[in-house]
Amino acid sequence: MESIGVLMPIPMSSYLEQELEKRFNLLKLWTVPHKTQFIKEHSTSIRAIVGNASAGADAELIAALPKLEIISSFSVGIDKVDLKTCKEKGIRVTNTPDVLTDDVADLAIGLTLAVLRRLCESERYVRSGQWKKGDYKLTTKDDITKGKGERDGTSQYSVFLLLFLLSCIVSTLKDFGTFLLVYVLCTAFTGKTVGIIGLGRIGKAVAKRAEAFSCPIAYFSRTEKPDSKFKYYPTVVELAANCHVLVVACPLTEETRHIINRQVINALGPRGVLINIGRGPHVDEAELVSALVEGRLGGAGLDVYEKEPQVPEQLFALENVVLLPHVGSGTVETRNAMADLVVGNLEAHFLKKPLLTPVA
């Protein structure tokens, strides 16, 4: 198999590179200055592409590689692969499901705890020496968040309205940060309703973990799952209106692009938290930023962004937001298991055996 050209567009894992180099002629596109020329020169030997969540294979790349037989993605999501073109040309596609489910679900819970309990902010409080000057303030208006089941309670909203008006007056006198300071709260996770968009492998793993925190679980998916005990909502807006923490855990498709829009964000509301461990384009990022800046959304824990690695700079100033650099599957154990699957799929294909994890 040494003569089989395997094109890797960007670096992903040194273990993966090493395992591919043992078996194939690995062509590292990022190491060459003239990429189009390089692809042209190797177009008759490249029979496989190894892509990932950021670099897959679009119609243009596929068209430039007439001998391409398989795309083995170092990711579970295959939204960067032009599946339609692959199907038309009979190109096989594989991904890395299952092996990363636990890590991604763990991260969803980690992000939720980090936002609700303000872990990053309070950690910075210690590092910056502020603790010596006084105890960390949990919240200025704790009464607003009391009682998960009372989310729609009139009295709480009256208090909220009063505080909102007060803070508007204050914020006109001072700066906008004053407004945020009023509403950034340290609040409990245990018992909060968790809404999950997409009850696939990762969604179910998030639910399992959240249940251990005594959280009621609800979900949205294209169709109700007859075998699920969780409450189903037929629209994302209804799910958002009835949960505290909304987790995006579905694949990115044309249907799910901007599934989190202004209406959903407003339904989640000033005490709701959005957790995105799916893909950046699931969220209308401009709407998310303005909702957070205006205090219309309680907080967000984000592992993914619309234009990675660009992250909207307005988010950097917000304490109710936790930002991670797309590391859902980012543990050495999992990344190595993913690499083994990528290599195993390529080997299976070229040895004419059944693929381990075929998508197409």
Ligand SMILES: O=CC(=O)O
């Ligand atoms: O984002 C990561 C993946 O799809 O595996």
